[in-house]
Amino acid sequence: xxxxxxxxxxxxxxxxxxHEINDLSEADPVFQQLSDDYSLLTRSIQNxxxxxxxxxxxxxxxxxxxxxxxxxxxxxxxC
Numbered sequence: 001x002x003x004x005x006x007x008x009x010x011x012x013x014x015x016x017x018x019h020e021i022n023d024l025s026e027a028d029p030v031f032q033q034l035s036d037d038y039s040l041l042t043r044s045i046q047n048x049x050x051x052x053x054x055x056x057x058x059x060x061x062x063x064x065x066x067x068x069x070x071x072x073x074x075x076x077x078x079c
Contacts, residue, residue, distance in 0.1 A: 008046075009039050010070050020074050031073055038066045 025032045
């Protein structure tokens with residue numbers, strides 16, 4: 001089952017961190033790549049058919065890992 005409201009960007013997922021995400025994306029090309037990867041992955045999740053259960057499960061796991069990594073980077077940047 002494909003989630004109906006999958007966020008398309010890190011800002012969609014973490015709107016309360018909008019300014020921090022924008023600032024870090026401008027300053028850090030690695031974070032910008034992570035953000036781009038997240039957006040691409042979420043679009044792929046929305047386009048994945050329900051029959052691709054294993055693929056969807058793996059993509060959702062990767063989405064969670066990217067969210068955790070983004071939050072860790074944002075946390076370190078704000079220290």
